[in-house]
Amino acid sequence: ALDPSTLMRDALLAMSRRTEVRDAMVNLPVTSRVVSRYVPGETFDDAARDCAGLLSQGRLATVDHLGEDITDLAQATGTKEAYLRYIRDMGEAGLTEGGQVEFSLKLSALGQFLGADGEKVALENAREIARAAANAGTTITLDMEDHTTTDSTLGILRELREDFPDTGAVLQAYLRRTQGDCRDLATAGSRVRLCKGAYKEPESVAFTDDHEVDLNYVECAKILMHGDGYPMMATHDPNMIDIAGFLADQVGRSTDSWEFQMLYGIRPQEEERLISEGYRVRVYLPNGPDWYGYFMRRLAERPANVAFFARSLLSR
Numbered sequence: 536a537l538d539p540s541t542l543m544r545d546a547l548l549a550m551s552r553r554t555e556v557r558d559a560m561v562n563l564p565v566t567s568r569v570v571s572r573y574v575p576g577e578t579f580d581d582a583a584r585d586c587a588g589l590l591s592q593g594r595l596a597t598v599d600h601l602g603e604d605i606t607d608l609a610q611a612t613g614t615k616e617a618y619l620r621y622i623r624d625m626g627e628a629g630l631t632e633g634g635q636v637e638f639s640l641k642l643s644a645l646g647q648f649l650g651a652d653g654e655k656v657a658l659e660n661a662r663e664i665a666r667a668a669a670n671a672g673t674t675i676t677l678d679m680e681d682h683t684t685t686d687s688t689l690g691i692l693r694e695l696r697e698d699f700p701d702t703g704a705v706l707q708a709y710l711r712r713t714q715g716d717c718r719d720l721a722t723a724g725s726r727v728r729l730c731k732g733a734y735k736e737p738e739s740v741a742f743t744d745d746h747e748v749d750l751n752y753v754e755c756a757k758i759l760m761h762g763d764g765y766p767m768m769a770t771h772d773p774n775m776i777d778i779a780g781f782l783a784d785q786v787g788r789s790t791d792s793w794e795f796q797m798l799y800g801i802r803p804q805e806e807e808r809l810i811s812e813g814y815r816v817r818v819y820l821p822n823g824p825d826w827y828g829y830f831m832r833r834l835a836e837r838p839a840n841v842a843f844f845a846r847s848l849l850s851r
Protein backbone atom coordinates (compact mmCIF):
# COMPACT_ATOMS: atom_id res chain seq x y z
CA ALA A 536 0.00 0.00 0.00
CA LEU A 537 1.12 3.54 -0.63
CA ASP A 538 2.06 5.40 2.49
CA PRO A 539 0.56 8.94 2.47
CA SER A 540 3.54 10.54 4.18
CA THR A 541 5.93 9.01 1.62
CA LEU A 542 3.73 10.33 -1.19
CA MET A 543 3.73 13.76 0.42
CA ARG A 544 7.48 13.72 0.88
CA ASP A 545 8.09 12.67 -2.72
CA ALA A 546 5.71 15.35 -4.01
CA LEU A 547 7.42 18.07 -1.98
CA LEU A 548 10.88 16.94 -3.04
CA ALA A 549 9.74 16.98 -6.69
CA MET A 550 8.27 20.47 -6.19
CA SER A 551 11.53 21.64 -4.61
CA ARG A 552 13.10 21.51 -8.11
CA ARG A 553 10.24 23.25 -9.99
CA THR A 554 10.98 26.88 -10.73
CA GLU A 555 7.38 27.76 -11.64
CA VAL A 556 6.18 26.58 -8.22
CA ARG A 557 8.97 28.53 -6.62
CA ASP A 558 8.03 31.70 -8.51
CA ALA A 559 4.41 31.36 -7.41
CA MET A 560 5.33 30.69 -3.78
CA VAL A 561 7.95 33.33 -3.17
CA ASN A 562 5.44 36.02 -4.10
CA LEU A 563 2.92 35.06 -1.42
CA PRO A 564 3.10 37.55 1.43
CA VAL A 565 2.41 34.89 4.05
CA THR A 566 5.31 32.76 2.87
CA SER A 567 7.89 34.91 4.61
CA ARG A 568 6.33 34.42 8.03
CA VAL A 569 6.44 30.65 7.76
CA VAL A 570 9.81 30.55 6.04
CA SER A 571 11.45 32.68 8.74
CA ARG A 572 11.21 29.80 11.19
CA TYR A 573 13.88 28.05 9.09
CA VAL A 574 15.53 30.96 7.29
CA PRO A 575 15.77 33.92 9.66
CA GLY A 576 17.44 36.40 7.30
CA GLU A 577 18.24 37.29 3.70
CA THR A 578 20.92 40.00 3.85
CA PHE A 579 24.62 39.96 4.82
CA ASP A 580 23.78 42.13 7.82
CA ASP A 581 21.10 39.63 8.87
CA ALA A 582 23.65 36.81 8.73
CA ALA A 583 26.17 38.68 10.90
CA ARG A 584 23.44 39.65 13.37
CA ASP A 585 22.07 36.08 13.54
CA CYS A 586 25.55 34.58 14.03
CA ALA A 587 26.42 37.09 16.76
CA GLY A 588 23.14 36.14 18.46
CA LEU A 589 23.90 32.41 18.26
CA LEU A 590 27.43 32.85 19.65
CA SER A 591 26.16 35.00 22.51
CA GLN A 592 23.95 32.07 23.51
CA GLY A 593 26.89 29.66 23.64
CA ARG A 594 26.19 28.13 20.25
CA LEU A 595 28.59 27.78 17.30
CA ALA A 596 27.40 28.43 13.75
CA THR A 597 27.90 27.38 10.16
CA VAL A 598 26.53 29.73 7.50
CA ASP A 599 24.98 28.49 4.27
CA HIS A 600 24.42 30.95 1.43
CA LEU A 601 21.19 29.72 -0.13
CA GLY A 602 21.29 28.96 -3.83
CA GLU A 603 21.54 25.73 -5.82
CA ASP A 604 20.99 24.45 -9.35
CA ILE A 605 22.64 27.48 -10.87
CA THR A 606 22.75 27.80 -14.66
CA ASP A 607 25.71 30.03 -15.50
CA LEU A 608 29.21 31.01 -14.44
CA ALA A 609 28.16 34.47 -13.31
CA GLN A 610 25.92 32.86 -10.69
CA ALA A 611 28.77 30.63 -9.50
CA THR A 612 30.98 33.70 -9.15
CA GLY A 613 28.12 35.45 -7.32
CA THR A 614 27.97 32.59 -4.81
CA LYS A 615 31.71 32.79 -4.23
CA GLU A 616 31.53 36.56 -3.75
CA ALA A 617 28.73 36.10 -1.22
CA TYR A 618 30.90 33.77 0.89
CA LEU A 619 33.89 36.11 0.65
CA ARG A 620 31.63 38.92 1.86
CA TYR A 621 30.35 36.86 4.84
CA ILE A 622 33.93 35.95 5.76
CA ARG A 623 35.09 39.56 5.52
CA ASP A 624 32.15 40.96 7.54
CA MET A 625 32.23 38.26 10.18
CA GLY A 626 36.01 38.23 10.37
CA GLU A 627 36.01 42.00 11.03
CA ALA A 628 33.37 41.48 13.71
CA GLY A 629 35.55 38.81 15.40
CA LEU A 630 32.97 36.07 14.83
CA THR A 631 35.18 33.65 12.90
CA GLU A 632 38.01 33.39 15.45
CA GLY A 633 38.74 29.85 16.53
CA GLY A 634 36.21 28.54 14.02
CA GLN A 635 33.22 29.75 16.04
CA VAL A 636 31.46 30.61 12.79
CA GLU A 637 32.39 28.46 9.80
CA PHE A 638 30.83 28.18 6.34
CA SER A 639 28.87 25.44 4.56
CA LEU A 640 29.11 25.38 0.77
CA LYS A 641 27.22 23.55 -1.95
CA LEU A 642 29.61 22.82 -4.80
CA SER A 643 26.70 22.87 -7.28
CA ALA A 644 26.21 26.54 -6.42
CA LEU A 645 29.90 27.13 -7.18
CA GLY A 646 29.67 25.68 -10.70
CA GLN A 647 30.25 21.90 -10.24
CA PHE A 648 27.88 20.96 -13.07
CA LEU A 649 28.47 23.81 -15.49
CA GLY A 650 29.91 22.15 -18.57
CA ALA A 651 33.06 20.10 -18.95
CA ASP A 652 35.12 22.36 -16.66
CA GLY A 653 32.49 22.53 -13.93
CA GLU A 654 34.40 20.55 -11.34
CA LYS A 655 37.52 22.63 -11.89
CA VAL A 656 35.53 25.85 -11.60
CA ALA A 657 33.87 24.67 -8.37
CA LEU A 658 37.23 23.57 -6.94
CA GLU A 659 38.84 26.93 -7.67
CA ASN A 660 35.89 28.83 -6.23
CA ALA A 661 35.88 26.64 -3.12
CA ARG A 662 39.65 27.01 -2.77
CA GLU A 663 39.37 30.79 -2.75
CA ILE A 664 36.69 30.61 -0.06
CA ALA A 665 38.72 28.10 1.97
CA ARG A 666 41.76 30.41 1.80
CA ALA A 667 39.75 33.42 2.99
CA ALA A 668 38.23 31.31 5.77
CA ALA A 669 41.68 30.11 6.89
CA ASN A 670 42.95 33.72 6.94
CA ALA A 671 39.98 34.60 9.15
CA GLY A 672 40.77 31.74 11.56
CA THR A 673 38.04 29.37 10.42
CA THR A 674 37.10 26.60 7.97
CA ILE A 675 34.55 25.45 5.42
CA THR A 676 32.41 22.30 5.11
CA LEU A 677 31.24 20.92 1.76
CA ASP A 678 27.52 20.11 1.93
CA MET A 679 26.50 16.86 0.23
CA GLU A 680 23.79 16.87 -2.43
CA ASP A 681 22.10 13.95 -4.19
CA HIS A 682 23.94 10.67 -4.79
CA THR A 683 24.91 11.53 -8.37
CA THR A 684 27.25 14.17 -6.89
CA THR A 685 28.91 12.14 -4.12
CA ASP A 686 32.03 10.94 -5.97
CA SER A 687 32.64 14.32 -7.53
CA THR A 688 32.23 16.12 -4.19
CA LEU A 689 34.52 13.71 -2.35
CA GLY A 690 37.10 14.10 -5.15
CA ILE A 691 37.03 17.89 -4.78
CA LEU A 692 37.22 17.48 -0.99
CA ARG A 693 40.43 15.46 -1.35
CA GLU A 694 42.05 18.18 -3.46
CA LEU A 695 41.00 20.96 -1.09
CA ARG A 696 42.26 19.05 1.92
CA GLU A 697 45.77 19.01 0.49
CA ASP A 698 45.99 22.73 1.21
CA PHE A 699 43.25 23.06 3.83
CA PRO A 700 43.19 19.75 5.76
CA ASP A 701 40.40 20.88 8.06
CA THR A 702 37.90 21.26 5.20
CA GLY A 703 34.82 19.37 6.36
CA ALA A 704 32.83 16.71 4.49
CA VAL A 705 29.20 15.63 4.84
CA LEU A 706 28.25 11.96 4.68
CA GLN A 707 24.64 10.77 4.46
CA ALA A 708 23.60 7.68 6.42
CA TYR A 709 20.80 6.84 3.94
CA LEU A 710 23.37 5.91 1.29
CA ARG A 711 24.46 2.28 1.27
CA ARG A 712 28.08 3.30 0.56
CA THR A 713 28.48 5.55 3.58
CA GLN A 714 30.11 3.20 6.12
CA GLY A 715 33.00 2.83 3.65
CA ASP A 716 33.23 6.61 3.20
CA CYS A 717 33.24 7.02 7.01
CA ARG A 718 36.16 4.61 7.28
CA ASP A 719 38.06 6.53 4.59
CA LEU A 720 37.50 9.87 6.31
CA ALA A 721 37.86 8.91 10.00
CA THR A 722 41.47 10.08 10.05
CA ALA A 723 43.38 12.69 12.06
CA GLY A 724 42.35 16.26 11.29
CA SER A 725 39.34 15.21 9.21
CA ARG A 726 36.03 16.90 10.01
CA VAL A 727 33.00 14.81 9.05
CA ARG A 728 29.38 15.82 9.42
CA LEU A 729 27.13 12.79 9.60
CA CYS A 730 23.47 13.39 8.65
CA LYS A 731 20.67 11.08 7.53
CA GLY A 732 20.30 12.66 4.05
CA ALA A 733 17.67 14.96 2.59
CA TYR A 734 17.23 14.07 -1.10
CA LYS A 735 14.99 11.61 -2.91
CA GLU A 736 17.19 8.64 -3.72
CA PRO A 737 16.58 5.32 -5.50
CA GLU A 738 16.58 2.07 -3.54
CA SER A 739 19.55 0.84 -5.55
CA VAL A 740 21.83 3.29 -3.72
CA ALA A 741 19.94 4.25 -0.57
CA PHE A 742 18.04 2.73 2.32
CA THR A 743 14.47 3.91 1.98
CA ASP A 744 13.19 2.44 5.24
CA ASP A 745 13.59 4.92 8.14
CA HIS A 746 14.64 2.19 10.54
CA GLU A 747 17.39 1.00 8.21
CA VAL A 748 18.62 4.58 7.85
CA ASP A 749 18.77 4.89 11.64
CA LEU A 750 20.69 1.63 11.98
CA ASN A 751 23.19 2.79 9.38
CA TYR A 752 23.49 6.16 11.14
CA VAL A 753 24.49 4.34 14.32
CA GLU A 754 27.05 2.16 12.50
CA CYS A 755 28.53 5.22 10.80
CA ALA A 756 28.59 7.12 14.11
CA LYS A 757 30.53 4.25 15.68
CA ILE A 758 33.14 4.37 12.92
CA LEU A 759 33.57 8.13 13.22
CA MET A 760 33.63 8.19 17.03
CA HIS A 761 36.20 5.37 17.15
CA GLY A 762 38.30 7.05 14.46
CA ASP A 763 40.81 9.88 14.77
CA GLY A 764 38.82 12.65 13.07
CA TYR A 765 36.42 15.29 14.36
CA PRO A 766 32.83 13.95 14.13
CA MET A 767 29.98 16.42 13.65
CA MET A 768 26.73 14.66 14.52
CA ALA A 769 24.04 16.48 12.53
CA THR A 770 20.65 15.28 13.67
CA HIS A 771 17.52 16.33 15.56
CA ASP A 772 16.54 12.74 16.29
CA PRO A 773 16.46 12.13 20.08
CA ASN A 774 17.65 8.52 19.68
CA MET A 775 20.59 9.46 17.47
CA ILE A 776 21.52 12.28 19.88
CA ASP A 777 21.53 9.89 22.86
CA ILE A 778 23.54 7.31 20.97
CA ALA A 779 26.12 9.89 19.85
CA GLY A 780 26.60 11.01 23.47
CA PHE A 781 26.86 7.41 24.62
CA LEU A 782 29.43 6.50 21.95
CA ALA A 783 31.54 9.57 22.73
CA ASP A 784 31.61 8.57 26.43
CA GLN A 785 32.37 4.99 25.55
CA VAL A 786 35.46 5.88 23.53
CA GLY A 787 36.48 8.54 26.06
CA ARG A 788 36.22 11.51 23.71
CA SER A 789 36.53 14.94 25.30
CA THR A 790 33.67 17.34 24.53
CA ASP A 791 35.97 19.48 22.39
CA SER A 792 36.85 16.59 20.05
CA TRP A 793 33.42 16.38 18.39
CA GLU A 794 30.15 18.34 18.17
CA PHE A 795 26.42 18.20 17.63
CA GLN A 796 24.88 20.14 14.75
CA MET A 797 21.28 21.15 14.12
CA LEU A 798 19.46 23.17 11.50
CA TYR A 799 18.34 26.61 12.60
CA GLY A 800 14.87 26.74 14.12
CA ILE A 801 14.09 23.04 14.45
CA ARG A 802 14.97 22.16 18.08
CA PRO A 803 16.32 25.25 19.85
CA GLN A 804 15.43 23.95 23.30
CA GLU A 805 17.30 20.73 22.70
CA GLU A 806 20.32 22.81 21.62
CA GLU A 807 20.13 24.63 24.96
CA ARG A 808 19.88 21.40 26.91
CA LEU A 809 22.94 19.94 25.18
CA ILE A 810 24.94 23.13 25.76
CA SER A 811 23.99 23.09 29.45
CA GLU A 812 25.35 19.54 29.62
CA GLY A 813 28.68 20.77 28.27
CA TYR A 814 28.38 19.66 24.64
CA ARG A 815 29.41 21.74 21.65
CA VAL A 816 26.42 22.60 19.47
CA ARG A 817 26.69 24.22 16.06
CA VAL A 818 23.66 25.67 14.32
CA TYR A 819 23.39 25.58 10.53
CA LEU A 820 22.22 29.02 9.52
CA PRO A 821 20.84 29.38 6.00
CA ASN A 822 20.88 32.95 4.68
CA GLY A 823 19.91 34.59 1.41
CA PRO A 824 16.94 35.33 -0.82
CA ASP A 825 16.98 31.98 -2.64
CA TRP A 826 15.44 29.92 0.17
CA TYR A 827 12.97 27.85 -1.85
CA GLY A 828 14.80 24.50 -2.36
CA TYR A 829 16.05 24.46 1.23
CA PHE A 830 12.62 25.28 2.63
CA MET A 831 10.88 22.59 0.57
CA ARG A 832 13.32 19.92 1.84
CA ARG A 833 12.50 20.97 5.42
CA LEU A 834 8.76 20.69 4.68
CA ALA A 835 9.31 17.26 3.16
CA GLU A 836 11.02 16.02 6.33
CA ARG A 837 7.92 16.40 8.41
CA PRO A 838 4.33 16.15 7.13
CA ALA A 839 3.16 18.21 10.14
CA ASN A 840 5.07 21.15 8.68
CA VAL A 841 2.91 21.02 5.57
CA ALA A 842 -0.29 21.26 7.61
CA PHE A 843 1.22 24.20 9.48
CA PHE A 844 2.14 25.91 6.23
CA ALA A 845 -1.26 25.21 4.65
CA ARG A 846 -3.08 26.64 7.70
CA SER A 847 -1.00 29.79 7.47
CA LEU A 848 -1.93 30.18 3.80
CA LEU A 849 -5.65 29.75 4.52
CA SER A 850 -5.71 32.14 7.47
CA ARG A 851 -4.07 34.89 5.45
Ligand code: FAD
Pocket residue numbers: 677678679680705707728730731732733734769770771772773775796797798801818819832833834836837840
Ligand atom coordinates in the same frame (compact mmCIF):
# COMPACT_ATOMS: atom_id res chain seq x y z
P1 FAD B 1 14.52 12.78 11.45
O1 FAD B 1 14.20 11.37 11.79
O2 FAD B 1 14.18 13.29 10.09
O3 FAD B 1 13.90 13.77 12.51
C1 FAD B 1 13.92 13.53 13.90
C2 FAD B 1 13.03 14.55 14.61
O4 FAD B 1 13.54 15.86 14.38
C3 FAD B 1 11.60 14.61 14.06
O5 FAD B 1 10.78 13.70 14.69
C4 FAD B 1 11.23 16.04 14.39
O6 FAD B 1 10.88 16.15 15.75
C5 FAD B 1 12.50 16.78 14.18
N1 FAD B 1 12.59 17.31 12.81
C6 FAD B 1 13.38 16.82 11.82
N2 FAD B 1 13.24 17.58 10.71
C7 FAD B 1 12.35 18.54 10.99
C8 FAD B 1 11.80 19.63 10.27
N3 FAD B 1 12.17 19.86 9.01
N4 FAD B 1 10.91 20.42 10.87
C9 FAD B 1 10.56 20.21 12.17
N5 FAD B 1 11.04 19.20 12.92
C10 FAD B 1 11.92 18.37 12.34
N6 FAD B 1 21.28 16.67 4.34
C11 FAD B 1 21.92 16.42 3.20
O7 FAD B 1 21.45 15.62 2.39
N7 FAD B 1 23.12 17.06 2.90
C12 FAD B 1 23.69 17.94 3.77
O8 FAD B 1 24.77 18.48 3.46
C13 FAD B 1 23.03 18.20 5.01
N8 FAD B 1 23.56 19.05 5.91
C14 FAD B 1 22.96 19.13 7.14
C15 FAD B 1 23.57 19.91 8.13
C16 FAD B 1 23.06 19.93 9.40
C17 FAD B 1 23.74 20.73 10.46
C18 FAD B 1 21.87 19.17 9.71
C19 FAD B 1 21.31 19.14 11.10
C20 FAD B 1 21.24 18.47 8.73
C21 FAD B 1 21.76 18.44 7.45
N9 FAD B 1 21.13 17.72 6.43
C22 FAD B 1 21.80 17.52 5.26
C23 FAD B 1 19.73 17.26 6.59
C24 FAD B 1 19.65 15.85 7.10
O9 FAD B 1 20.13 14.96 6.11
C25 FAD B 1 18.20 15.46 7.45
O10 FAD B 1 17.38 15.60 6.33
C26 FAD B 1 17.58 16.28 8.57
O11 FAD B 1 18.54 16.64 9.53
C27 FAD B 1 16.48 15.44 9.27
O12 FAD B 1 17.03 14.27 9.83
P2 FAD B 1 17.14 14.01 11.42
O13 FAD B 1 18.45 13.36 11.68
O14 FAD B 1 16.93 15.27 12.14
O15 FAD B 1 16.08 12.92 11.73
